[in-house]
Amino acid sequence: MLNELAIRTCGLTKQFDRHIAVNDVDLQVQAGEVYGLIGPNGAGKTTLIRMLAAAEEPTKGEIYINGDRLVGDRDNSTLKQRLGYLPDDFPLYDDLTVWDYLDYFARLYKLKEPRRSQRLREVLELVQLSQKRRSLIATLSRGMKQRLSLARTIIHEPIVLLLDEPVSGLDPIARRQFREIIRVLQEAGMTILISSHVLSDLAELCTSVGIMELGFLVESTTLSQLYQRLARQQIFLTTLGEIDRLTAELNNHALVAGWEVLPGGRVQIDFTGNQEDCADLLRSLIAAGVPLSEFHCTQEDLETIFLKLGHQQAS
Structure with a gap:
């Protein structure tokens, strides 16, 4: 598994009118890694993640998830089952309870009973929300809502997790709780690509990092090699x-x-x-x-x- 690529892109490019948001990116993420994507606003991180999640069509280039090509004009339903995608602006339904919200998404992923209820209990325990299962989402703190969003993202047991600014706006305690959950997911064998402006969090979590600038992937290496070369x-x-x-x-x-x-x-x-x-x-x-x-x-x-x-x- 160490030499297997969970994510690979070849010449991945996305152009909006005259603006090239992602420019000829060759990305490689090993299976089981936590890969941190960093760069200033407008560098192309979100667009890259959206293409990896099949939420955005590339202008050109290829994407492979665990060796299988992600093709935009196909259904890709089996491949999408392997992906979990948490965008930075995913809406929550405040008038639902925590349990009903997760149950709704579990049904969308066609989880059947008794596995569905078992899976809901597993993810609620993982994100430390078991005691809130009957609470309305409107009553949750921001940190709890973000952990619930993560639970929704992993309800179908993906093997590749794509997180776009998941700790944005969270206080230090909530960020630490989120980091602990990410570590558990990595230990379970999940490959995680995460973008964040909180670089201290990425330094604690990541095995490798990629740095984006004006649509280009200007650096992609293990964290230890980056420190050895530049620190x-x-x-x-x-x-x-x-x-x-x-x-x-x-x-x-x-x-x-x-x-x-x-x-x-x-x-x-x-x-x-x-x-x-x-x-x-x-x-x-x-x-x-x-x-x-x-x-x-x-x-x-x-x-x-x-x-x-x-x-x-x-x-």
Whole structure:
């Protein structure tokens, strides 16, 4: 399963009049991955997801879901059964109860009893809404409504889940609850493609990321490779009044790109090495007799990398 592609596109393009929203995108998402799609507003993320969900017809190009081609002029009913799609603006029916709302969609997917009721109980437990099954949707909080929307999206047990800005407008607690559900779905073997502007959430969830800019997929890689290639290490340390000895040692270290003395005698170091290299630097400073009271390694986060890539594209 590791080498199987759950999603593959070839030259996928969508043009609206003279505007090209998605431009010649070759996307590959491995089965079982959580793939994060990021980019500014207008980059083409929603249009790409809509095409993957068969809600938008490509101008040209091909889409494959688990190796089977998604063709716009065919019924694709079997293929669509494998897809779960949560758009960012899907309406809820406030005058229905939670149970009746899910039951309605389960019937649309032709789930029969007793499996239908069993499935409703399963998804309500997963999204932590079992106690709200008889509540009107109008009485739910925004976070509960979003979890209910996710339950509706997975009621038919899809193997590929497409989520467009699912945590938009949610508070930190609701976002954490949503992340926990996504993790459970991934552990169950589902492939998940998710777009979000909350990059800290994606950094916690994703195994790979794709970055879109003006309709192009400008970057697509595993999160670990992205960090390794583009994230600088920074080291913060404090020495007990031995700045001269410290700077002399830093001058001799090839992986130290520069440093700055901060207020209070704390030193910030730009470091081009990895975690093992950080450990080597710490050992060498101690061996040289530099008295340290702090040594802390950090790595640039996904948001910093995204902004850095944006500047590179702009220049």
